[in-house]
Amino acid sequence: MLTAATPEDNCHSKPLHVLTVSVHCDCHYGRSVADETTSPLRPETFVVTAGRPPRTPDAPLNTPIVPASSFIAGGPMEYAREDAPSAHALEDVIGGLEGGSATVFSSGMAAAGAAMDLVPQGAVIVAPSAAYTGVAVRLRELHAIGRIELRIVEVDRTPDVIDACSGAHVLWLESPTNPLLQVADLPACIDAAHAAGALALVDNTFATPMLQRPLRDGADIVLHSVTKALSGHSDLLMGALVATDPELADRIRSRRVLLGGATSAFDCYLALRGIRTLALRIEQAQASARVVTERLRAHPAVSRVRYPGFGTIAAIEMTGGPDAADTACRHARIWTHATSLGGVESLLERRRRWALESTTVPESLIRLSFGIEHADDLWADLSAALDASLLTGS
Numbered sequence: 420m421l422t423a424a425t426p427e428d429n430c431h432s433k434p435l436h437v438l439t440v441s442v443h444c445d446c447h448y449g450r451s452v453a454d455e456t457t458s459p460l461r462p463e464t465f466v467v468t469a470g471r472p473p474r475t476p477d478a479p480l481n482t483p484i485v486p487a488s489s490f491i492a493g494g495p496m497e498y499a500r501e502d503a504p505s506a507h508a509l510e511d512v513i514g515g516l517e518g519g520s521a522t523v524f525s526s527g528m529a530a531a532g533a534a535m536d537l538v539p540q541g542a543v544i545v546a547p548s549a550a551y552t553g554v555a556v557r558l559r560e561l562h563a564i565g566r567i568e569l570r571i572v573e574v575d576r577t578p579d580v581i582d583a584c585s586g587a588h589v590l591w592l593e594s595p596t597n598p599l600l601q602v603a604d605l606p607a608c609i610d611a612a613h614a615a616g617a618l619a620l621v622d623n624t625f626a627t628p629m630l631q632r633p634l635r636d637g638a639d640i641v642l643h644s645v646t647k648a649l650s651g652h653s654d655l656l657m658g659a660l661v662a663t664d665p666e667l668a669d670r671i672r673s674r675r676v677l678l679g680g681a682t683s684a685f686d687c688y689l690a691l692r693g694i695r696t697l698a699l700r701i702e703q704a705q706a707s708a709r710v711v712t713e714r715l716r717a718h719p720a721v722s723r724v725r726y727p728g729f730g731t732i733a734a735i736e737m738t739g740g741p742d743a744a745d746t747a748c749r750h751a752r753i754w755t756h757a758t759s760l761g762g763v764e765s766l767l768e769r770r771r772r773w774a775l776e777s778t779t780v781p782e783s784l785i786r787l788s789f790g791i792e793h794a795d796d797l798w799a800d801l802s803a804a805l806d807a808s809l810l811t812g813s
């Protein structure tokens with residue numbers, strides 16, 4: 420029997436304040452408020468207080484941008500591929516939110532590539548049929564050259580995932596998946612991976628730690644495209660890997676040192692500034708997503724709405740096929756026709772316009788990334804664009 424995860428299976432169904440953050444920061448500039456607080460902080464508080472300089476007279480409120488490749492010998496930083504103040508402050512926040520130790524990379528794909536580099540020659544990796552395109556393509560490339568053996572699963576078919584874990588080295592999950600919005604039963608899948616002796620990695624880009632904390636469900640590694648909701652303003656590329664096990668966290672960091680995917684101090688500053696409002700942005704965008712997806716279900720241009728009930732990303736399939744989808748994207752005025760997701764501005768695109776997108780993604784599927792605009796304006800604009808697709812047909 421196939422069992423899909425219900426919203427109750429993961430912590431994303433709980434209100435934001437139920438998730439608390441108890442990992443203490445190791446802020447380079449000294450102990451921040453988050454360190455000094457004995458009781459666990461709620462994420463809304465943690466994103467604001469963590470990764471700050473100590474409260475000493477004339478200290479800046481914000482962690483300064485430190486544009487340095489090298490540091491005076493004798494301290495813990497040494498060289499910026501290893502550690503750097505601006506990256507360190509951001510890692511404190513991301514690590515604390517997820518409940519582990521974070522390493523930031525120059526993009527989500529740099530983080531994903533570093534995770535792939537951890538596995539031994541010939542490792543068996545179980546992965547979603549429609550993972551993020553870049554991840555899916557890279558895994559297929561590694562399979563083609565014999566570096567790994569790839570087993571493809573539908574992540575919402577828990578028994579299939581459990582079966583596929585037998586003899587595997589890594590279970591690579593995305594939940595919800597991009598762009599089909601399939602939701603995995605994280606605890607059951609992670610348990611199956613561990614029972615098989617495999618590592619469980621969860622790409623948490625879509626849910627964000629505000630709605631889902633995979634490390635708490637036992638995952639070994641969490642992956643983020645920080646480019647998306649964590650930074651939230653579509654102005655930088657960045658990735659992160661987070662792990663609870665210190666030895667694994669060290670191995671991850673050594674991938675950044677050896678593969679070179681370090682971040683710039685300025686981008687870390689921007690990402691840190693963006694993450695301060697993560698809780699507010701997710702709450703607003705999720706509220707709009709819930710309202711608009713309900714209305715979309717009744718629109719004649721839409722044959723299917725994919726929205727798992729939480730999060731800021733949805734997808735629709737069009738009764739008029741790919742041409743109607745392209746027309747709708749062209750007619751949107753408040754929504755922007757552009758790739759990517761998780762920013763303050765709402766974006767939409769037909770995913771199959773990308774040649775490398777998985778063929779399991781319907782040709783007419785439009786992915787919707789909800790920003791923080793008013794839900795009624797988003798609905799008015801989107802429904803007008805959908806109406807236009809009905810009128811013109813192309």
Ligand SMILES: Cc1ncc(COP(=O)(O)O)c(C=O)c1O
Binds near residue numbers: 528531553624643645
């Ligand atoms: C779920 C997911 N993981 C990873 C990535 C890769 O991140 P980046 O574009 O920052 O390299 C993306 C990008 O869209 C994504 O959506």
